[in-house]
Amino acid sequence: MRNPLLRPRALVAAGTAALLALSAAACGDSGESDADLTWWHIQNQDPLMSTWQEFADDFEAANDLTIDVQPIENQAFKDRMGTAAQSGDVPDIFHTWGGGVLAEQVEAGLVQDLTGKLDCIDQINPIALEPYTIDGKLYGMPFDAGVVGFWYNMDLFAEAGITQPPATWTEFLAAVEALKAADITPIALAGADKWPGHYYWTYLAMRTVGLDGLAAAAEAGDFSGDGFVQAGQMVADLAALEPFQPGFESAVYGEADGQSAIMGEGLAAMELMGQWAPQAQRDNSGTEGPENLGFFPFPTVEGGTGTATEFLGGGNGYAVAADAPDEALDFLCNFMEPENYSRAITEGNLTPVAADPASVAPEMNEDTQKVVDALASATGTQLYLDQAYPPAIGGVINDATEGLLLGQLTPEDFVAMVNEAWAAEG
Amino acid sequence: MTLKEPLRDSPVAGTLSTFIVPGLMLFLLFVILPVLFAAYVSFFRWNGLGGVPTEFVGLENFQALLKDEVFLGDLWRLGLIVVLSLLVQLPLSFGLAMLLHQRFPGRTAFRLLFFVPYVLTEAVTAVLFRLVFSPRRGFADSLLGSLGIDAQIGWLSDRNIIMFVVFGILTWKFFGFHMILFLAGRQNIPDELYEAAAIDGATRGQAFRNITLPLMGPTARMIVFLSVIGAVQLFDLVYVLTGGGPFHASETLAITMYEQGFQRNQIGYASALSIAMFLISLVFALLYQRYVLNRDLQGSITASGGTRS
Secondary structure, three states, rough: OOOOOOHHHHHHHHHHHHHHHHHHHHHHHOOOOOOOOEEEEEEOOOOOOHHHHHHHHHHHHHHHHOOOEEEEEEEHHHHHHHHHOOOOOOOOOEOOOOHHHHHHHHHHHHHHHOOOOHHHHHOOOOOHHHHHEEOEEEEEEEEEEEEOOOEEEEHHHHOOOOOOOOOOOOHHHHHHHHHHHHHOOOEOOOOOHHHHHHHHHHHHHHHHHHHHHHHHHHOOOOOOOOOHHHHHHHHHHHHHHHOOOOHHHOOOOOOOOOOOHHHHOOOOOEEOOOOHHHHHHHHHHHHOOOOOEEEEEOOOOOOOOOOEEEEEEEEEEEEEEOOOOHHHHHHHHHHHOHHHHHHHHHHHOOOOEEOOHHHHOOOOOOOHHHHHHHHHHHEEEEHHHHHOOOOOHHHHHHHHHHHHHOOOHHHHHHHHHHHHHHHHHH | OOOOOOOOOOOHHHHHHHHHHHHHHHHHHHHHHHHHHHHHHEEOOOOOOOOOOOOOOHHHHHHHHHHHHHHHHHHHHHHHHHHHHHHHHHHHHHHHHHHHOOOOOOOOHHHHHHHHHHHHOOHHHHHHHHOOOOOOOHHHHHHHOOOOOOOOOOOOOOOOOOHHHHHHHHHHHHHHHHHHHHHHHHOOOOOHHHHHHHHOOOOOHHHHHHHHHHHHHHHHHHHHHHHHHHHHHOOOHHHHHOOOOOOOOOOHHHHHHHHHHOOOOOHHHHHHHHHHHHHHHHHHHHHHHHOOOOHHHHHHHHHHHHHHH
């Protein structure tokens, strides 16, 4: 063997190697499956995960097609959706909260205009469609809508001698003090997730400057008003009372020892959370949740223009990719089939978006009923800011609220950061 | 085939290109091209959606980067990790390697045991330590509790100690790997040198200082290189463990890049950051190779060059 490199053999070897590498690369590039429809949703925990899977199975059988169902955890979903949107290839049906994030996807031409295409749209309360309506066109179908408010453990409140849920911020701070005095952790908070924290700043801003003030600030990209600085100061003042569970800085929302699990186990007296909170408390703690769970709207701020009936809220819905087949639309309406929808509401404790809630859910779970009542009394709603605004700004608000809560930023820093983000975006 | 005989006929151009071209193609396609694309995008404000970037902003992204406290903090934390690694982790691995080089019963078991953490993926390690450091039922607090220390240490939630906790986990994960490298380096030192030293009347301490230390040099320099590059790229472990929090206290360059790029859709800015990371690694690698690894590499280069001239 004088010449180890016999040329033909070397050629074959090199060629095979190259082929292997290329085919490996080709396999790696797409998350797409061979199914007729791909569906990304965030109901990644039972009972709804199984219900959703069954809906898909039934629809597959009835229409002779295949659906690739991917239940993804909330935060992971946002990350994956971001990458999918950037690659220009989104799933046929995907979860959406509407607002600025959806608007950005619409602008990129990734989302199908659903106006006039959904036969079932009449069954849905028009108010619930608002977050998904951009420039007069509908880009998503909600299956749930609700509001954020304080879910509180009535027994713990009673233990601390609080007879009435606080209606004003002063009363609220007094309640926090009373709970602390009774050696009860007043508030559960997932500090590491950031979005649960941003509800506090948003609500306080809604109470100080009102919904109109907030809309005007977003319009002008200027949050320098006194009301916003005041809201920031109030978040900082609340944090200074140390009302949160130990280690909240690294806690996340949905996992063992996370915000909802702590509420579920009755270790904290309240949390500021949306309509899904009672279900999440049970799911994440593996318990039946607090025996007596109450709900009260975010307190009003003395001297502020906002009222207690203005709610921060939003819902969950599905959007359809621009290039999705028509079956995707049928699949959406399949949710709204009365028997399916009422099953989802019963099993998953969703808050119905039906135009006539009583028709699909004659006997609602009492927690759900509280949210439905709150929604019925609402004089105005604001979508979660991290969804309502473009991601670059929503991200800054989430991040800066964490800074306020941990005492790393002043209210003035906060306002400056948000203004800067708006300026850069504009 | 005889080893002594130098290669008489130099490889033909055809053979060379047959072997180099496929690799080169892949390298161009998946490494060079993305780097160039990132460099291009870093001059734009771009949310990554819908077609090519159009809003040219010049050096704005880089200027913003230099004023970004999170980025500057990332650099500081990078420095901290590197310094701690060099001062704590590497000496520890070195010491253990020296110990495990001795003959004693069960040393294979120890070698295996120390290497196990390295086999775990970083994400699994992070999940594991999230449980260990969980504020309520975590093993760490329970252990302290059973020792009579009833301290609620916010392992992952205290901004002042989080970097040391992260460093501790990094050490736990990587000391075994470095130890194995040191061990391999130590085993490459011929015993004759120690025998000769012993005959000349050298004490064990002298032998260690004059034989072991200098001959372990190349290994140590290589490990330092790997450590630094690893620190620049640190992502999975910290991201799963803390997400970079609380409030950026444990954030790394790669996490900042990820958050800006994929969560806030600021692809232009994230690209500028990735270019900065690239430059940091590149400059370090070049300088290190030029001034530190130079001696170690020379041996191998002169050997092949020597036979040819």
